[in-house]
Amino acid sequence: MSLDAVLARIDSDLPAATDRLMELLRIQSISTDPAYKAECGKAADWLVADLQSLGAKAEKRPTPGHPMVVGHVEGDGPHLLFYGHYDVQPVDPLELWDRDPFDPAIEETDAGRVIRGRGASDDKGQLMTFIEACRAWKAEHGSLPCRITFFLEGEEESGSPSLVPFMEANRDELKADIALICDTGMFESRVPAITTMLRGLLGEDFTITGPSRDLHSGMYGGIAMNPIRVLTRIIAGLHDDTGRITLPGFYDGVPELSDEILSQWQGLGFDHASFLGDVGLKDPAGEQDRTPLEMIWSRPTCDVNGIWGGYTGDGFKTVLPSKASAKISFRLVGTQDPNAIRKSFRSYLEGQLPEGFSVEYRTEKGSPASQMSIDDPAFEKARQALSDEWPDTAAYIGCGGSIPIAGYFKTITDMDSMLIGFGKDDDQIHSPNEKYDMESFHKGTRSWARILDALTR
């Protein structure tokens, strides 16, 4: 009954809510470019004022980089923390935009109305869905339904250098019962989803040195071992013929999916032929006994992100190079231990080096996977709330990428995260002509109202 009133207010307030988002989108808060430092501060100020209008005790908190925005609303019931980020990606190549990226507009398209502009989807439009839901709730009820901490970052698009130190220094203040993160999308632009599985990442960037200098393949070819030959053998040996990764112990800690999740994923009707066909591919490359969705959400991977060695310019140079290099990354799942895998990889690599060869590593940090424990009833409540709002039933899904903030909430503040977002596959985030569907903004706001209701009822 009271939820209906909140939803009705969201509907009637949509034009004003859109105007507010437009204001925020006009602020050029590109975090990676120092030229936009003042604009980042301006976006933080705008959000502080907006949170204060909800009755939050909000402030801009300095960091060595761009400020954090932290706001608190007291209340009973569960303590929720909401995370989003107010910074945006650079806009180049500017000539590919059909309009000024910071002069947002509503456009009518064949697929419906969209809000066009840098940050419309990533992440200003998304974070405002939660704030607008709170605003409507407060307007109807006079207060928010529970204790809420708002935590808005300004460095997400530039590697979050201040995030971990800030969280560690403010651990108690940021500790809540659960974190809500609005920076993800809907499954196949259609099915509302809670992302409960995020792969971790381990990178190895290394150079193998064989001969002490570049050699002429006429003089040394046949007798001198070529480091590219050694490197390709190492890389080729990382997968067996069935697509399985061969490193000893690699699959330690890789869980099997529950039958429930497996059947939920089967129910999603993922069309891998079209997913791959869109980028000119045909056959799934992963372990042959796994489904395509498992390959990208719940199975670990090994990819070469870069390789180089010898002469790579125009024409031919019959050099037998001294060095060969590669950047390899592993996506991790379950409780796979980045350190153990790094050790296994290096032991395998070094075992393949001929005598006289050496390897130099340029160490990359590793982060383990995150897996939310969906036993917490909050997850089922939120899933039901999402299902009530959208035509399709909401699903628990995985995410092939890494969203480090979810890991930090777990390791620093011991919170699980609910990653709920309304982005669509064609939002063109990080690209020219970024947009956010008006449907995402409107029904996203309604979704959060339903979730607030479900979590506090």
Add this chain to the structure above:
Amino acid sequence: MSLDAVLARIDSDLPAATDRLMELLRIQSISTDPAYKAECGKAADWLVADLQSLGAKAEKRPTPGHPMVVGHVEGDGPHLLFYGHYDVQPVDPLELWDRDPFDPAIEETDAGRVIRGRGASDDKGQLMTFIEACRAWKAEHGSLPCRITFFLEGEEESGSPSLVPFMEANRDELKADIALICDTGMFESRVPAITTMLRGLLGEDFTITGPSRDLHSGMYGGIAMNPIRVLTRIIAGLHDDTGRITLPGFYDGVPELSDEILSQWQGLGFDHASFLGDVGLKDPAGEQDRTPLEMIWSRPTCDVNGIWGGYTGDGFKTVLPSKASAKISFRLVGTQDPNAIRKSFRSYLEGQLPEGFSVEYRTEKGSPASQMSIDDPAFEKARQALSDEWPDTAAYIGCGGSIPIAGYFKTITDMDSMLIGFGKDDDQIHSPNEKYDMESFHKGTRSWARILDALTR
């Protein structure tokens, strides 16, 4: 008697001869890079003028690429053709040079005086040994000892694209009794040598395309096949565990050595441990049932000269690249057919491509191996002349590299070639800090004077 005068003049003229070489070394005649086209022309002009100073009718002859320099001196007795090349290899990686590669200098080293600079050994220093021998001869005698044709190329380091058409178009002009080629080295930097066995060369420069665009490994990693993974598998599969090349039909036409040559080579006492140890290596990489000298002189090889794909800059980018590329070369021996091997390689490669993948070849010419018939008495005369100049007796040897010109002299102008050069193993040709020993330059010049004398006496 008259030879002694020529040798004495060579000795006294050495400083001036060195200055002339320095002038030539300062010209940046990198043939593979179009940015240096004018410099190649300049080197050709310099040589035309220098040959004219010897009384040759010399001119720069245009080709679709860099010009040829052709000069003629009339005379009686045998008609000799001398071949060298004025172009040089690129200089990268520039940061590994201890000096500007095109600002050559004489350096005192523990092993004696060296001329340091790109092209000092390959091939400007070498070609000038013959020209300086002619200069001294003319200074003493007023004319050269026989009819000589000079033929200097400017595209040797970039695959000689104009060579065959030019030779075919000027077959009669270039036909002599025998060709002298100065582009090889001394055996173990010590034994003067006539190279009578040259490996051929087949290059493949290609790009594999998988996904139609670069992908994010978070979204596609595990399901999308990575072209670098495909490429490394292709390359790793080219050799088996015993070092043998796996392409079907690859060893067709590879001859076994005669017992006589085998025992001559064994007599050379080649110290492969020190040959490899000098460049930081230990175990011979070739077929495990072959001797080290066979691996570099009489067995075919396969080497990767370059490989590249994905992100190769600083830091990490979790890209799953659309393309991966490599430059692969095969050294050929006996009657191995470059075209048949190209076909076999491409068929193997294409058989390894997943559906949806494609390959683009940037075709490189292939050249078969060459073997000289040392029955011509000129070979024995030259070998004696070399033995007179150096402490060690001269030997007939093989050469791992490919000097296609020797093959063309045979097939196009029906001439055998005497490959005589004074390069040393540590000359670092094709590498940073290339050098030519002053001893090579000086005694090389004296050697040619002795050979001219021996062939025309």
